[in-house]
Structures are given as C-alpha cells and as structure tokens.
Amino acid sequence: ESHIQYERVGADVTMKCGSMDWDAAVTWTANGTDINESRLNGSYLILKNVDLSQSGQYSCYEGSSWHLKYQTYLRVGTPPTEPVLMCRSNNYPKGFYCSWHLPTPTYIPNSFNISVIHGTKDMVCEKDAIPKNRCHIRYLQLFSTVKYKVTLTVTNALGKNFTTLTFDEFAIVKPDPPESVMAKPVPNNPRRLEVSWQNPSSWPDPESFPLKFFLRYRPLILDQWQHVELSDGTSHTITDAYAGKEYIIQVAAKDNDIGTWSDWSVAVHATPWTEEPKHLTTEAQITETTSASTSSFMAPPTTKICDKGAVVGSGAMAVCWTAGLVMAAYSVLFI
Amino acid sequence: DSWGIFTFLCAALCNLPALPALNCSEELGAGQSIQQTYDLTRYLEHQLRTLAGTYLNYLGPPFNEPDFNPPRLARAERVPSATVDLDLWRGLTDNARLAANYRAYSRLLCYLRVLDGQVGTAELRHRLAHFCASLQGLVLSIGGVMSSLGYPLPAGPAGPPAPPGAPAAPNDFLKKMDDFWLLKELQTWLWRSAKDFNRLKKKVPPAVVTLRLEARGF
Numbered sequence: 001e002s003h004i005q006y007e008r009v010g011a012d013v014t015m016k017c018g019s020m021d022w023d024a025a026v027t028w029t030a031n032g033t034d035i036n037e038s039r040l041n042g043s044y045l046i047l048k049n050v051d052l053s054q055s056g057q058y059s060c061y062e063g064s065s066w067h068l069k070y071q072t073y074l075r076v077g078t079p080p081t082e083p084v085l086m087c088r089s090n091n092y093p094k095g096f097y098c099s100w101h102l103p104t105p106t107y108i109p110n111s112f113n114i115s116v117i118h119g120t121k122d123m124v125c126e127k128d129a130i131p132k133n134r135c136h137i138r139y140l141q142l143f144s145t146v147k148y149k150v151t152l153t154v155t156n157a158l159g160k161n162f163t164t165l166t167f168d169e170f171a172i173v174k175p176d177p178p179e180s181v182m183a184k185p186v187p188n189n190p191r192r193l194e195v196s197w198q199n200p201s202s203w204p205d206p207e208s209f210p211l212k213f214f215l216r217y218r219p220l221i222l223d224q225w226q227h228v229e230l231s232d233g234t235s236h237t238i239t240d241a242y243a244g245k246e247y248i249i250q251v252a253a254k255d256n257d258i259g260t261w262s263d264w265s266v267a268v269h270a271t272p273w274t275e276e277p278k279h280l281t282t283e284a285q286i287t288e289t290t291s292a293s294t295s296s297f298m299a300p301p302t303t304k305i306c307d308k309g310a311v312v313g314s315g316a317m318a319v320c321w322t323a324g325l326v327m328a329a330y331s332v333l334f335i
Numbered sequence: 336d337s338w339g340i341f342t343f344l345c346a347a348l349c350n351l352p353a354l355p356a357l358n359c360s361e362e363l364g365a366g367q368s369i370q371q372t373y374d375l376t377r378y379l380e381h382q383l384r385t386l387a388g389t390y391l392n393y394l395g396p397p398f399n400e401p402d403f404n405p406p407r408l409a410r411a412e413r414v415p416s417a418t419v420d421l422d423l424w425r426g427l428t429d430n431a432r433l434a435a436n437y438r439a440y441s442r443l444l445c446y447l448r449v450l451d452g453q454v455g456t457a458e459l460r461h462r463l464a465h466f467c468a469s470l471q472g473l474v475l476s477i478g479g480v481m482s483s484l485g486y487p488l489p490a491g492p493a494g495p496p497a498p499p500g501a502p503a504a505p506n507d508f509l510k511k512m513d514d515f516w517l518l519k520e521l522q523t524w525l526w527r528s529a530k531d532f533n534r535l536k537k538k539v540p541p542a543v544v545t546l547r548l549e550a551r552g553f
Contacts, residue, residue, distance in 0.1 A: 093421060119406065119407065120406065139421055140420065140421065141418050141419065141420055141421065142418070142419055142420075142421050142424055142527075143417040143418050143419060143424075143523050143524075143526065143527040143530075144418045144523070145407075145416065145417070145418060145516075145519045145520055145523045146404075146407060146418075147404045149404070166402055166404055170526055207534075207537055208425075208530065208533055208534045208537070209530065209533070210533060256529070256533070257377065257380075257526065257529040257530070257533075258526055258529075
C-alpha cells in the first residue's frame with residue numbers, strides 16, 4: 001500500500017517498512033535509488049533534519065525476494081505562516097471581494113476557509129474560479145453601521161494559521177483605475193493636450209454613485225508631476241504643456257464621497273502639436289528649386305530669360321507665366 | 336441658448352396686453368436647493384469627524400478605540416438607522432427618499448440637543464452647539480427641497496427637545512453606548528444622504544423655472 005506523509009523541515013523522520021519486523025532484511029529506495037545502509041536502523045529508515053530536497057517516493061523491498069512491502073510519498077514542508085488578507089469594494093454598492101495569499105510558501109498543499117460575519121449574521125463569500133484565492137460577497141443591505149468581520153483560516157497537514165479583518169462598509173470602497181485613457185495633441189495649439197478616459201467597467205452605477213478623477217502629468221524629462229482634480233466629466237484639456245515635449249499622463253478615480261483613490265491608470269504618452277518649420281519656403285529654397293528644375297527640365301531658352309527677370313514680348317510673358325506655375329508647383333512639392 | 340429664448344418669450348408675453356400680466360421671475364427652485372443640501376451633508380460629515388473624535392475621547396476607552404465593534408442592543412433601535420435593503424433604497428420615490436432624510440435628521444437633532452445639555456467640557460459644548468446649528472440648517476434645507484417639489488413635510492418631533500417616552504440609561508456605561516451609537520448613525524446617515532442627494536440631483540432638472548402668475552385687474 002502507498003500513501004503520503006507530511007513532515008516539517010528540520011524534523012527527524014522514522015519510516016517503518018510496513019508490517020515487517022525491526023530485524024528483517026530490507027532495502028530502501030528513494031525515487032528509485034538505493035539508500036545507503038548507514039541510514040537504516042534495522043529495517044527502519046531514519047532521516048534526520050529533513051530538508052525540502054528529501055521529498056520524494058520512498059519504497060521498501062524485502063531483502064531477498066525484492067517484494068515491495070511499503071511505499072510512501074514524503075512531502076517536506078512547513079506549517080502555514082499568517083496569511084495576508086485584503087478586502088475591497090471596486091463595485092460599490094453591489095458588494096466586495098476579498099483576496100489572500102501566503103507570504104512564505106509551505107511547499108505542501110494548503111486549504112483556505114473564509115468566514116464573513118456581519119453583526120450577528122453569517123454571510124457566504126462565494127469563491128471565484130479565477131483567480132483562485134479570491135471570493136466575493138453581495139451586499140444585502142446598504143449604509144450599514146455594523147462592521148464586517150472577515151476571518152481567513154489556512155490549514156495544511158502540519159498546522160494552521162489565521163488572520164482577521166474588521167471594517168466598515170465605506171472604508172473599503174476603492175474603484176478600479178479609469179479605462180481607455182487617451183491623450184491627443186490639439187491642432188494649432190502648441191501648449192495643449194486633450195485627455196479623455198472612461199469610468200472603470202467594474203463600477204456598476206456611475207449615475208447614482210458618481211466618480212471623481214485625479215489627473216497627473218509631466219514631461220518625460222522632468223520628475224515633478226502636475227495634478228488636477230476633476231469632480232465630473234471624463235475629459236480634460238491640459239493648457240500649460242511645454243511646447244514640443246513628450247508627456248506622460250495618468251488618471252485615478254474615487255467615489256465622490258466615500259472610500260479611497262484607485263491605483264493610477266495605465267500611462268499614456270503624448271506630445272503637443274508643433275508647427276512645421278517655416279524655413280523650407282524661404283526665397284533661397286525657391287531659387288534652388290528653380291535652378292534644379294531648369295537644369296533637369298531642359299527648358300527652352302525663354303524660361304531662362306524669365307528667371308533673370310527679363311521679359312521679351314507677350315509670347316515670352318505667356319511662357320513666363322507657365323514657368324512661374326511650374327516653379328510654384330515644384331515649391332509646393334518641396335514643402 | 337435656451338435661456339435667451341425663454342427670456343425673449345417672457346418679455347414678448349409680458350407685453351401682450353390681452354393676457355394677465357405675467358411676472359417672469361426665474362426662480363432657481365428644487366435643482367439648486369438639492370445641490371446646496373448635498374453640499375451641506377458633505378460639510379456636516381467633515382465637521383462630524385472632528386466632533387466624533389473629540390467626543391469619543393471624552394467617553395474614553397473602549398469607545399475611542401478604532402476596532403470597537405459592539406453588538407447592537409435593543410435600546411439602540413430608537414435612533415433612526417440609515418441601513419436599508421439595496422433594492423428598496425434604489426426603488427424609493429423622491430418623496431419617500433426626502434422624507435426619510437427629513438425624519439432621520441429631525442430625530443437625530445433632538446437626541447444631539449439632549450446630549451448638548453449633559454456634556455462636561457466647555458469645548459465639547461461649543462462644538463456640539465455649532466454642529467446642532469449646522470444640522471438644523473440641513474433639516475431646513477431638506478424641508479425647503481420638499482416644499483419646492485410640492486411634497487408635504489412629514490409630521491415629526493421637530494420641536495420637543497427630548498423625544499417622548501425615551502427611557503433613561505440605567506447606568507453610565509449604557510449611557511455612553513447610546514452616545515456611541517448616536518454618533519455612528521449620524522455618520523452613516525450623512526454618508527447615505529450624499530448618495531440620496533446624488534440620485535435626486537440626476538432626477539430633478541438643474542433649474543426648475545417657476546412662473547408666478549399675477550392677475551391684474553381681472
């Protein structure tokens with residue numbers, strides 16, 4: 001028969017070969033490898049001060065027949081340390097969720113039990129499939145003066161531990177960060193950036209429970225943030241951006257009246273609008289363009305006369321005109 | 336711009352001799368008062384934080400401990416509770432919503448006034464008096480909103496300083512418990528009112544214009 005055995009790190013483990021007598025001749029293997037006889041006390045296997053690396057399958061075979069007499073799976077681990085528990089309402093007034101984890105691993109399976117007491121009433125916290133260490137509760141009553149007491153107990157084969165949280169309904173309200181944050185430059189405005197965002201989708205009723213927002217922004221080259229608090233609306237125009245500098249922008253949300261601020265949203269980057277450099281359309285450039293075009297174009301001699309400012313009769317005038325249009329067209333292309 | 340059009344129409348109508356003269360005064364009615372009442376609840380909530388801190392320290396431990404979570408005794412039921420079933424709260428009519436607030440603060444004010452007469456230190460008396468005055472303002476403000484929306488004011492203990500039939504606390508500890516719950520309910524009511532008035536803000540248009548018809552010589 002085979003079973004599982006859990007032992008603490010640092011413990012001394014004695015394994016008996018099933019129902020075999022102490023003085024029977026046996027061979028022990030660990031994960032298929034023979035174990036040195038020095039570890040044996042008769043037919044008992046002695047493991048002193050076990051560590052994690054000694055976890056594995058231990059088998060005991062009768063000396064001569066190699067008959068498998070006993071098999072056990074040794075799992076070395078620790079009893080649970082105090083778990084970390086967090087409860088939060090990101091979907092007020094629907095309810096709240098609690099999530100937990102162990103700060104240090106136990107290396108063996110743990111089971112969690114969560115209990116929620118509201119005054120004298122026991123409430124059921126429904127476990128979420130994903131993520132695993134999480135459960136949620138629906139509020140039956142709103143605006144309660146009685147605190148909620150949440151107790152999380154973690155148990156494994158080597159021991160148990162627990163932690164408790166007590167809180168008021170209002171204290172744990174914290175929305176998720178705003179979604180779809182976007183920042184765009186404003187045409188013809190070198191110091192403006194238009195920022196827009198949406199309410200977090202987990203917030204069920206922004207009509208009756210409006211959110212207010214906190215915007216922070218800074219150019220990438222500086223460390224200091226600028227802040228704006230907005231009591232309504234999901235957009236804002238920054239009007240004091242440094243021209244031409246790339247900005248990083250984030251938004252946070254909070255219920256208008258209760259709870260705490262959300263985490264910062266995903267950061268967005270944007271640079272204000274900048275005007276096209278004007279020097280491309282100066283006189284020098286146009287002369288350059290025209291001389292280039294005449295040389296490659298193999299224009300008739302009268303074109304050259306036009307460039308030099310000379311006008312020869314009305315026919316030449318017409319040619320001058322067309323030449324002028326061609327120059328203009330080329331200038332436009334070069335902008 | 337709708338206001339411009341409205342004033343023009345008003346002026347036009349006013350000049351029609353055949354009609355009774357209309358006094359076209361735009362009264363910012365319910366909408367504005369709801370905003371003001373909302374602002375008042377936020378101000379009071381802020382004030383209460385300081386007041387409650389001072390008062391609970393005056394009561395001493397365990398009342399001033401942040402984890403203090405006593406069971407609700409039957410006698411505490413006298414204080415009106417803000418706690419309400421979620422769906423019920425959502426489905427309240429504007430009238431019922433306002434009336435619940437009006438009744439609750441009227442009674443809470445009564446209890447607070449009783450408290451005022453009993454506390455020891457001058458500082459506490461001063462703070463309580465200030466708070467009661469602000470709370471009275473809130474009750475009046477809610478009343479104002481109800482009147483402008485045409486709802487009758489709930490009959491209640493707006494007058495008498497002590498609620499009738501209230502049994503005195505049999506001992507000092509229970510008396511302190513009463514005070515503790517009073518402050519807790521007050522705090523919860525102020526949080527609830529902010530949400531109540533948010534809901535009302537959305538349902539009543541921002542400025543309800545009222546025309547006062549004055550019939551002249553008819």
